[in-house]
Amino acid sequence: MTERHHILSDNAAALSDDAYDSDGFLIEEDGDDTSRPRLYDGDQLEREERAALRRVAGLSTELEDVTEVEYRQLRLERVVLASVWSEGTLEDAENSLRELAALAETAGALVLEGVVQRRQKPDTATYLGKGKAEELRDIVIAEGADTVICDTELAPSQRRALEDVVKVKVIDRTALILDIFAQHAKSREGKAQVELAQLQYLLPRLRGWGESMSRQAGGQAAGGQGMGSRGPGETKIELDRRRINSRIAKLRRDISGMKTHRETKRGSRRANAIPSVAIAGYTNAGKSSLLNRLTGAGVLVQNQLFATLDPTVRRSETPEGREFTLADTVGFVRQLPHQLVEAFRSTLEEVADSDLLLHVVDGSHPDPEGQISAVRAVLADVDAADVKEVIVVNKADIADPEVLDRIRRHEKHSIAVSARTGEGIEELRQLIAEELPQPDIDVDVLVPYDRGDLVSRLHEEGEVLASEHVGNGTRVTAKVNADLAAELAAYRA
Incomplete structure (x- = not known):
């Protein structure tokens, strides 16, 4: 399809084209090379900017093949995206809308058009403002859309008011992400977490529909209930x-029980002194691909947002043979709904309890630094901000070399890899070995031959400096952790 990028208002002007004189006047160039000053208030947006509704090019996912279009129109919602640009640059606003388009496509929608309005803040009534909402309605009619998706979380009143204007279903970014999670959750814990988040989102958004939502009985005229049912009943919305609320309480209890099971597994790994490494990062950054490359786990890999939600834990080894666990976690995204952060808290604790965090970043993304900031904000919410972190810039085979250099300059502990080609993977293995907690207690022990299990643990959990077989057993000099040192105390040489 031909890309479109125009502004519905004929008078709109881009911010980058404006110039100001020393007195704070905005100078507007006329066609006859004369200019006239317009007073500009720094706290207000220009009227033309406020009146502008920008079409964002390149969002449409509609197919050109007519045969495929007919098939997809039977099963996909046709959506128009809407966003309010209130801070940052236009590029930031368009990147956010492109991400919303990818989310909508992941959820099974056909993106027809995307618009951005420049405002200081979203309208409290209709999000875009009444006039722009009416223009959005015209776009919806022209494109034949049946859904509008807004690039933020709408208040219940905003969603209802905007629906009343555009006359089609309106959902927000939060509802869209929750829908994707509901489609992709596979495990019992994942499904419970997603359902809990959806119910928490739904609870303040219930609304009545007049008499159809009432169950207050009032005699035979009121539903034919008759005697014994008169009085103040319970409305449908109540x-x-x-x-x-009852379902939320049950889900919390269920998830709490699952959390205990997960903590038991983590406790077992800690008891065996096995270091843990967690993989976290933005959705579709390549976390599962990296896990497969490091461990051969065979986890689902798909070029799709939130393709995998359920965490996977696998064993791996450093080049020196030390065992550690590698845990893949759910991906993050800008404006990740707080309901999901709360519901997935038990899963995200895999990150908080780890010894090392591999923070995976998509090096080919238009704004990798924005991805890093968004992930760190979520990690701070789950008390994982203090975990030792290594920035792993993935997709180095297709990333701009200048972007890779910029990230490596800004992030002290960083490495560029490609999970697809294997570039940098061996260097990453060595970096993991260096960053994992190292045994720091020196021991010199003579282990009897009938305690071969201790010798095996010395090699697995410690750093063996010297080993010699003598008449009474195996003489070993090594560095070990505190737990193993306590068990070896009886065999000091």
């Missing part, structure tokens, strides 16, 4: 709220 019943829904009560049922949702």
